[in-house]
Amino acid sequence: MKFDDPNQALSVRDAAFHTVHDYPGGAMALAVRLGVNGMTLSHQVNPNNVGKHSLSIEKATEIQALAQDYRILHSMARELGHVAIKVDQAEEENVMANIADTVREFSGYLTSVTDALADSRVTDNELREIDAHLCEMVQQANQLRATVAHMNQQLKKRVVDLHTQGKAISTKIRKGRA
Helix, strand or coil, X not given: CCCCCCCCCCCHHHHHHHHHHCCCCHHHHHHHHHCCCHHHHHHHCCCCCCCCCCCCHHHHHHHHHXXXXXXXXXXXXXXXXXXXXXXXXXXXXXXXXXXXXXXXXXXXXXXXXXXXXXXXXXXHHHHHXXXXXXXXXXXXXXXXXXXXHHHHHHHHHHHHHHXXXXXXXXXXXXXXXX
């Protein structure tokens, strides 16, 4: 499962700069989609620009949504001691495949932990790898939960539909039209 690495060592300002400039076509192309001047956008995300013309939180959110690039979010979360994990909206999926994927991610996480502990010390790189596997595992477990919740909602909908149909049939029987 691919996701933005929450452990990528970028400051929030650097993340904003790279999000804008790594967009296909760069800052100018993204600025067109945002309805702003390209030079203004470039200035707003310049890591050396700390004045009142810096990127607003609202604009940062809009940029991430358009670019589908969440490095700003992950950098903010990391600087605050948190991790951001995508909350998936489930559709009809194979729940058994989802379970298998969750187990596979859990296995990857445990493998990264045991590999790191093999020499009885944990380096910064090993810890980053452990954290990355943990995030992947939690994201996959969240996907499984969303799939199961979707199945639950579908069941409730079917029960309501059956109840409605049952009432309609009962009404017909009472009125002698069955």
